[in-house]
Structure formats: C-alpha cells, structure tokens
Amino acid sequence: MTTSALVVDDEVDLCRLMQITLTKMGIKSDVAYTLAQARSYWQDNTYDFCLTDLKLPDGSGLELVKEISNSSNTPIAVITAHGSMDLAIEALKLGAFDFVNKPLELPRLRQLVENALKVIHQDNGAQATPESSPEQKMLDARLIGDSAIMHPLKNTILKLARSQAPVFLSGASGTGKEVVARLIHDLSPRRDGSFVPVNCGAIPSELMESEFFGHKKGSFTGAVADKQGLFQQANGGTLFLDEVADLPLAMQVKLLRAIQEKTVRAIGDTKEVPVDIRILSATHKDLSRLVQDGAFRQDLYYRINVIELKLPTLNDRRDDIPVLAEHFLAMISAEWQLDVPPSLTREASERLQRHDFAGNVRELRNLLERAVTLAETSDIDISHLGLPDVSHDLKDTQAHSNAQQSNHYANEQNQSQPTTQTMSKAIENREQTLQSDSEITAVKHKKETTNLHPYRTNTQHYPSMIQRSVPNNTEPSTSSSDTNEKVPLHRPIQPKENETTSLQEPLDGQLPAQGLEHYLQEQEKQLIITALKQTGWNKTQAAELLGTTFRSLRYRMKKLEIAEDQSE
Numbered sequence: 001m002t003t004s005a006l007v008v009d010d011e012v013d014l015c016r017l018m019q020i021t022l023t024k025m026g027i028k029s030d031v032a033y034t035l036a037q038a039r040s041y042w043q044d045n046t047y048d049f050c051l052t053d054l055k056l057p058d059g060s061g062l063e064l065v066k067e068i069s070n071s072s073n074t075p076i077a078v079i080t081a082h083g084s085m086d087l088a089i090e091a092l093k094l095g096a097f098d099f100v101n102k103p104l105e106l107p108r109l110r111q112l113v114e115n116a117l118k119v120i121h122q123d124n125g126a127q128a129t130p131e132s133s134p135e136q137k138m139l140d141a142r143l144i145g146d147s148a149i150m151h152p153l154k155n156t157i158l159k160l161a162r163s164q165a166p167v168f169l170s171g172a173s174g175t176g177k178e179v180v181a182r183l184i185h186d187l188s189p190r191r192d193g194s195f196v197p198v199n200c201g202a203i204p205s206e207l208m209e210s211e212f213f214g215h216k217k218g219s220f221t222g223a224v225a226d227k228q229g230l231f232q233q234a235n236g237g238t239l240f241l242d243e244v245a246d247l248p249l250a251m252q253v254k255l256l257r258a259i260q261e262k263t264v265r266a267i268g269d270t271k272e273v274p275v276d277i278r279i280l281s282a283t284h285k286d287l288s289r290l291v292q293d294g295a296f297r298q299d300l301y302y303r304i305n306v307i308e309l310k311l312p313t314l315n316d317r318r319d320d321i322p323v324l325a326e327h328f329l330a331m332i333s334a335e336w337q338l339d340v341p342p343s344l345t346r347e348a349s350e351r352l353q354r355h356d357f358a359g360n361v362r363e364l365r366n367l368l369e370r371a372v373t374l375a376e377t378s379d380i381d382i383s384h385l386g387l388p389d390v391s392h393d394l395k396d397t398q399a400h401s402n403a404q405q406s407n408h409y410a411n412e413q414n415q416s417q418p419t420t421q422t423m424s425k426a427i428e429n430r431e432q433t434l435q436s437d438s439e440i441t442a443v444k445h446k447k448e449t450t451n452l453h454p455y456r457t458n459t460q461h462y463p464s465m466i467q468r469s470v471p472n473n474t475e476p477s478t479s480s481s482d483t484n485e486k487v488p489l490h491r492p493i494q495p496k497e498n499e500t501t502s503l504q505e506p507l508d509g510q511l512p513a514q515g516l517e518h519y520l521q522e523q524e525k526q527l528i529i530t531a532l533k534q535t536g537w538n539k540t541q542a543a544e545l546l547g548t549t550f551r552s553l554r555y556r557m558k559k560l561e562i563a564e565d566q567s568e
C-alpha cells in the first residue's frame with residue numbers, strides 16, 4: 001500500500017518542493033495551507049505521517065501536534081524557522097517525533113521522512129502481533145522488572161524510542177540508565193546506526209575536544225593520524241552522554257553548539273561536517289541543582305533535557321528483586337559455564353528483599369556474583385549473601401539455614417568472622433590469579449551510613465574478598481579493633497617517605513621516541529593491566545585499587561583496547 005502524508009505550510013513553493021521530494025520517495029501527499037484546512041483533511045482522510053510548519057496564518061502548528069499526538073500514533077514532524085529552537089523543543093515535548101529547520105535542506109528532509117517510514121513500519125509490525133511485538137519482547141528481556149512502577153516506564157520507553165527527541169535519564173547509580181539508553185536506541189529507527197556511549201567524567205579535559213570532534217593528523221603534538229570523533233562515530237545513530245554533569249564548562253559550550261548546529265569540526269580541520277545523531281544523556285547527580293549553582297549551563301540543560309525519564313531505585317520496586325535475582329543468576333551461570341545453574345533458597349530470597357540497596361540493581365548483581373563465588377553448591381543460602389543480620393525472625397531463619405549448610409562450612413564460626421572457603425570448580429578457573437594461597441576470605445558487610453553506591457567512591461562499601469598474603473609493606477592491620485573494617489584486596493602501593501608518585505624518567509632522562517601521548521598511554525595500559533591481574537580481572541576492585549570509578553576504568557579499557565578478561 002502506498003504511504004501517504006499530510007503536508008501543512010502556507011508557503012506554496014516550499015509545499016511544492018516537499019511534495020516533489022515525497023513523490024520521489026514513493027509517498028503520496030496532500031497539502032494544506034492553513035490550520036483549518038489541515039484539520040479538515042485530517043478528519044476526512046487517513047495519513048501515515050504529517051509534516052507541519054509551526055507558523056500558520058490561522059494559528060500554530062503546535063496545536064496540530066497536540067491534537068494528532070493525543071488522538072493517534074501517527075508520527076508528526078515540524079518545520080521551524082531557523083533559530084527558533086525553543087519552539088522545536090516545545091513541539092518535541094508535545095509529541096512531535098522530529099523537526100527540520102528552514103531553509104529546508106533536502107537531505108535532512110529525506111532523512112526525517114525515512115525515520116518516519118521506519119516508525120510506521122515498526123508500528124505495522126506491532127499491530128500484526130500486538131501481544132508480543134518484537135519490541136515488547138526485547139524490552140521485557142533486557143529491562144527486567146514487572147512491578148507496577150515498571151509498566152508505565154516501559155510504555156514510555158517504547159514511545160520515546162519512536163521519537164528523535166533528546167532524552168535525559170535521571171536516577172541513582174545502578175538503576176539501569178545505560179540499559180534504558182541502549183534500549184531506546186535499539187528500539188528506535190536508528191537501530192541500524194551505532195550506539196556510542198561516552199562517560200563524560202572519564203575523559204581527561206585536555207583530550208575532550210579531540211575525543212568528541214576528532215582531530216586531523218599533525219594538528220597537535222601526538223596527533224599522529226586523523227582521528228574520528230565520537231560525534232562522527234555516532235552518525236546515523238545515538239550518542240549517549242553518560243555522567244553528563246561531569247562535563248567541564250568549556251566543553252559544555254562546544255557541545256551545545258555541535259548539538260544545535262548538528263555539525264562538528266575536527267581539531268585542525270577547516271570545514272564543518274554535518275552529523276545526524278540523537279542525543280541521550282544521563283547522570284546520577286541533580287543536574288537542575290548544578291544549573292542553579294552555575295556548574296552546568298542552563299542552555300545545554302534545556303537542550304538535552306527535552307524529555308526527562310526518571311528511573312526508580314531498587315528499593316522503590318522491591319517486588320522485582322526475585323525476578324532480577326533469577327535473571328542475574330542465569331546470566332552468571334551462562335557466563336561462568338556452571339554445570340548446575342545456581343538458585344536462591346527461600347530465606348536468601350526473602351533476605352534480599354529486605355536489603356537496603358543503596359547501589360541499586362548493580363549492587364544486586366555484584367552481591368549475587370559474590371554469593372555464587374562463596375557457595376559450594378548451586379544453592380545460594382542466606383549465609384552466602386554476606387548481609388548483616390537485620391531482624392530476629394531473620395536470625396531464626398539464618399540459624400536454620402546455617403545448620404543445613406554445616407557440612408560445607410565446618411570451619412565457619414559465625415558470619416561476622418572471616419571465613420575460609422574453597423571455591424567451586426568453575427570459580428577456580430575464573431579466579432586463578434586470586435588463589436596463590438588458595439584462600440579467599442569474606443569480610444562481614446559493614447552497614448552503610450551514606451547512600452553512596454560502591455563504585456563511585458574510593459572507599460570500599462561492600463564485603464570484599466581479600467587475599468591473606470599481601471606484601472609486607474602493604475599488610476593490612478590484622479590487629480584492628482574493628483573486625484568489620486573493609487580491607488582492600490591489595491592496597492595501592494604507597495610512596496615511601498620522600499618518594500614522589502610521579503612516573504620515573506624513561507631511559508635516564510631521554511625522551512620517549514614515540515612521543516608523550518604514546519608513552520603515557522602505554523603507562524596507563526600497564527597500570528590498568530597490573531590492577532586487573534591483582535584482582536583476578538575484577539573491574540570493580542581494580543578500579544578501587546586505581547582510585548577511579550568502575551565506569552572510568554571500563555571506558556579506559558575500551559579506549560586502550562584491553563580485552564575484558566585475559567585471565568585465561
């Protein structure tokens with residue numbers, strides 16, 4: 001069936017141009033020159049999408065956007081006068097799926113129409129199988145949770161995926177902002193393009209411009225070849241600005257310009273290159289507060305925060321804990337190639353539902369990884385969770401489960417004391433580097449008094465595994481009066497007195513042959529690999545050793561092309 005469109009604009013020549021473009025794309029169209037005419041056409045006919053100017057002789061195209069979005073799923077895009085970004089944003093908020101600026105550039109118009117066609121195609125597919133559209137299936141498989149709070153969230157995600165509007169994902173750390181960003185991309189008409197996530201807090205400020213916009217060979221010392229920036233990598237796809245609050249102010253100005261103009265210029269280049277990207281952004285910080293404090297530009301905030309999606313904390317959706325736990329245990333089982341998939345005992349499942357998950361879903365996942373490591377059989381019991389005792393009734397349950405596990409934990413005196421365990425076979429393979437003395441000690445979790453999550457501070461906030469044997473000069477104090485003290489797996493090497501932490505001079509004062517950048521990257525790579533080896537390739541712990549965040553480490557590993565796990 002031929003696709004049909006309604007074009008609304010009072011400029012006759014422009015309407016003709018749009019009609020010709022649409023006809024060339026195989027789309028039949030009607031033209032309305034006023035709001036009243038548009039309403040009448042809309043009532044009397046069925047269209048697959050609509051394209052409207054905002055300034056019409058008898059009213060605003062925004063009214064049409066509102067009416068069409070409220071009464072149907074039909075994609076509607078708006079044409080805005082150059083520079084009237086506020087109106088474009090208003091239209092996106094009201095439900096327009098995209099906008100195009102005047103003077104009209106035909107490639108941009110074609111791109112917009114192609115996106116509309118993809119949305120229509122997706123809708124037709126969904127109508128054919130309403131119960132379990134591929135989109136719904138993907139959403140349910142990757143965003144786990146069926147609680148009352150998750151239903152409207154999932155519906156909103158499906159709607160947002162159709163739009164080109166910038167979305168700002170807010171919510172505490174570990175609530176799944178990146179999961180949702182990826183889903184919005186994979187469910188959108190841009191799914192065939194790249195999803196490029198960037199941790200804005202992890203890029204050194206002096207490299208930011210080059211990372212975002214690229215550089216030409218020779219444009220600065222160390223620019224040994226042309227480099228494509230993140231904007232260009234995301235061309236045709238989605239750029240996800242994670243930890244956007246951490247962007248330095250100087251970079252915010254440049255980013256705003258690139259987002260508004262939809263063009264970028266690489267360092268050392270003379271020409272601007274157009275880019276077609278959708279911007280998604282996220283932070284666990286209060287961005288509006290940062291705007292008030294002058295730490296984040298209001299104009300950029302306004303531009304990226306066209307639609308805000310707030311993700312609930314895990315504590316706000318406790319009903320989802322069992323299903324999430326099941327999901328992660330299945331994942332761990334597959335990743336670690338366990339013969340028998342692990343499962344939670346009823347007591348353990350109940351205990352999890354009472355835990356205060358300051359680190360949200362990420363904390364749950366890590367807690368389960370640790371529990372699987374500690375359990376000798378496929379049954380994950382309350383004692384493997386490493387959580388503090390919270391109530392009397394729970395104590396009874398725990399005593400019962402401890403009794404059941406007594407064969408496995410013959411050496412264990414009580415949960416608050418360090419325990420010595422042998423690891424299951426699969427874990428042995430994975431954690432070879434941790435086993436120089438074949439012992440792993442679990443330390444009782446110290447109840448957090450702050451709401452910081454474990455991966456954003458340099459302090460350990462969870463019961464970590466520690467090696468008993470550590471080098472003399474880094475031996476953690478075993479005489480500490482606080483047996484709950486959290487001890488790092490390996491302490492970072494402390495400089496001796498009068499010793500600086502700066503890198504040693506290479507080759508007796510000679511400068512590195514391949515230049516500073518290359519030398520520093522090599523050093524960075526070596527330090528990261530050392531930390532990863534020391535922690536059995538556990539990125540969370542390696543990040544702590546290096547005094548950085550998990551996300552930052554992951555970003556650097558990707559940048560330096562360090563494979564995820566080289567332990568085998």
Ligand SMILES: Nc1ncnc2c1ncn2[C@@H]1O[C@H](COP(=O)(O)OP(=O)(O)OP(=O)(O)O)[C@@H](O)[C@H]1O
Nearest residue numbers: 142143144172173174175176177178179284361362
């Ligand atoms: N609803 C969910 N279903 C399945 N996995 C989830 C869900 N939410 C979060 N996760 C998992 O939790 C971990 C953290 O998620 P993610 O990185 O998306 O959180 P975030 O909010 O972006 O965190 P941060 O603010 O620290 O960047 C990931 O392993 C992710 O796969």
